[in-house]
Amino acid sequence: MGNQQIVQKLWNLCNVLRDDGITYHQYVTELTYLLFLKMMKETGSEEAIPKEYRWDSLIRLHGIDLKTHYQKLLIDLGNESNEILKQIYSNAQTNIDEPKNLEKIVRSIDELDWYSAKEEGLGDLYEGLLEKNASETKSGAGQYFTPRVLIDVIVKLVDPQPGERCNDPAAGTFGFMIAADRHIREKTDDYFDLSEKEAEFQTRKAFSGVELVRDTHRLALMNAMLHDIQGDIVLGDTLSDLGKDLKNFDVIMTNPPFGTKQGGERPTRDDLTFISTNKQLNFLQHIYRALKPDGKARAAVVLPDNVLFESGVGAKIREDLMDKCNLHTILRLPTGIFYAQGVKTNVLFFTRGKTDKGNTKEVWVYDLRTNMPSFGKRTPLTEQHFKGFMEAYHAEDRTKVEDERFSVFTREDIQKKDNSLDIGLIADESLSVYGNLPDPIESAEEAIAKLQQAARLLSEVVEELRSIDTADNNRENRKAAEPAGVSGNE
Missing domain, CATH: 3.40.50.150 (Vaccinia Virus protein VP39)
Structure with missing residues (x-):
């Protein structure tokens, strides 16, 4: 199995997480937490990772026990003295709510053809995953x-x-x-x-x-x-x-x-x-x-x-x-x-x-x-x-x-x-009159993209106006609640 096939298999796992409401970008971040541990095992570089949090610790557990362990792992690795561990897992938290989904992803990663992946280069595999995320228009990440x-x-x-x-x-x-x-x-x-x-x-x-x-x-x-x-x-x-x-x-x-x-x-x-x-x-x-x-x-x-x-x-x-x-x-x-x-x-x-x-x-x-x-x-x-x-x-x-x-x-x-x-x-x-007309599909996609961008900008304007309006209302309410001062003719 080549890296492209492995990337596609990893990408397809995102479908498992749709019910958890996870975005593509969150998925790639989640994969990074897991792939780091797996790749450290595959390259024989696990020394920096505490024994209780190495890849095999995830394989041994199931269901709610796995999820609880994984949540603790993310917090503790983010507080490690090792600089790379600390930076990769800093403020890390899982977006996976359903334990069975987490277990499926862990087992699927474990079952991939890691020998072939190492032969082609783990870096190239990861780059392929990042590019896949970027080319997926729904992700917005790229x-x-x-x-x-x-x-x-x-x-x-x-x-x-x-x-x-x-x-x-x-x-x-x-x-x-x-x-x-x-x-x-x-x-x-x-x-x-x-x-x-x-x-x-x-x-x-x-x-x-x-x-x-x-x-x-x-x-x-x-x-x-x-x-x-x-x-x-x-x-x-x-x-x-x-x-x-x-x-x-x-x-x-x-x-x-x-x-x-x-x-x-x-x-x-x-x-x-x-x-x-x-x-x-x-x-x-x-x-x-x-x-x-x-x-x-x-x-x-x-x-x-x-x-x-x-x-x-x-x-x-x-x-x-x-x-x-x-x-x-x-x-x-x-x-x-x-x-x-x-x-x-x-x-x-x-x-x-x-x-x-x-x-x-x-x-x-x-x-x-x-x-x-x-x-x-x-x-x-x-x-x-x-x-x-x-x-x-x-x-x-x-x-x-x-x-x-x-x-x-x-x-x-x-x-x-x-x-x-x-x-x-x-x-x-x-x-010119002899020129080629633009591709209608590309033109439609461009128009949709511009409309979506305009909608996002309008949403931002509305949110900003709401926040200003809320602040003004709060000020008015505070003023109304203040005791009346002494009037000039008293």
Whole structure:
């Protein structure tokens, strides 16, 4: 049984939990608690786990005894002195109410073909499970999940090297760093070409990240551990004071979360020159400031279209970016590659200069969006779709590249447009009478997704108005209950 079949079997177990009202994301978190114990047994690494809480302790019990034991296990492992145990099980609690459902999942996990899973790699198995969760539209967990093929293309182009410090300030499940580790392992015979000290650096120091959401942080820790990466994955907010110490990196690759901070809240850091309510603009500023100013440190960042053209502070941040860095390439990504329909995104590739002025002379833009297939489950994105871009990116002389999708803009051209980077899109044939009409199913799915998003936003507005209304009513009631004061004519 291959890993794909195992992932499908594990995923199908979610059907068992539907009656317990468990969401897909809760299910993956629950699986992480159980898979950690099972994988520690399979890899002979159970020493750190107290004997009474190892995998076999779950197999021996049934019914309510199993559930009681499992609940105690989650609490106690979250209080262990071992740092990995403590972080994975911190504040852990089960969402499974029915003991027989818990027992079914434990027994099903135990009966899987773990020999085959180990042969193919437990890390790959877990990544497959995370991707399955992201691609399941009902889960909502992966609406901005970075497709694996895009991560792999970015890593190949950025080309992290042994000895370089790599970071993802919005780590998610740590996909960029795991791909970077895989990339370097392939170039160094799984680190055997490195000295013992160099190999230890790769395992313990080379890859780091920050993740804001506790459950996602748990998944990132598990993912890193199963890929033998022991780098620092911090639970926290890069846009808080925590981010001040994240600096002097050789490589940053990331896909920051989309959207504004709730309620237009501004970041709490006081070291950023420009402050915006747009989270991505703040992340972009953090990223180019966190690169080592040596003329070699580089970054690739996935950002939505609004970052390219937002005026005011946005224009100032883009100008600062082009001063401090050589913003050499922008890739305009196709729509439909993220699990949220209609999201328009780009990848910015830049290198930090040794000085803080005049580093960008020209920006090359590759349009992989216009006149492209409508990507989705039925037309998956593959590396072949990036072939033209990768060839153009690597060209020794870009001016000789014969590709209509590839164009160049001077810094002067960009300054005339208020430093807008919303540039480089070619003529859209689909807008002509001879163009292809959009896929009706894809169009309907996009419309549904937009309506659902609008409904969610309206629900948030209603909840906020209710809370304000409740607060006002409480104040009025308190005033009415106060004793009357002495009037002026008494």
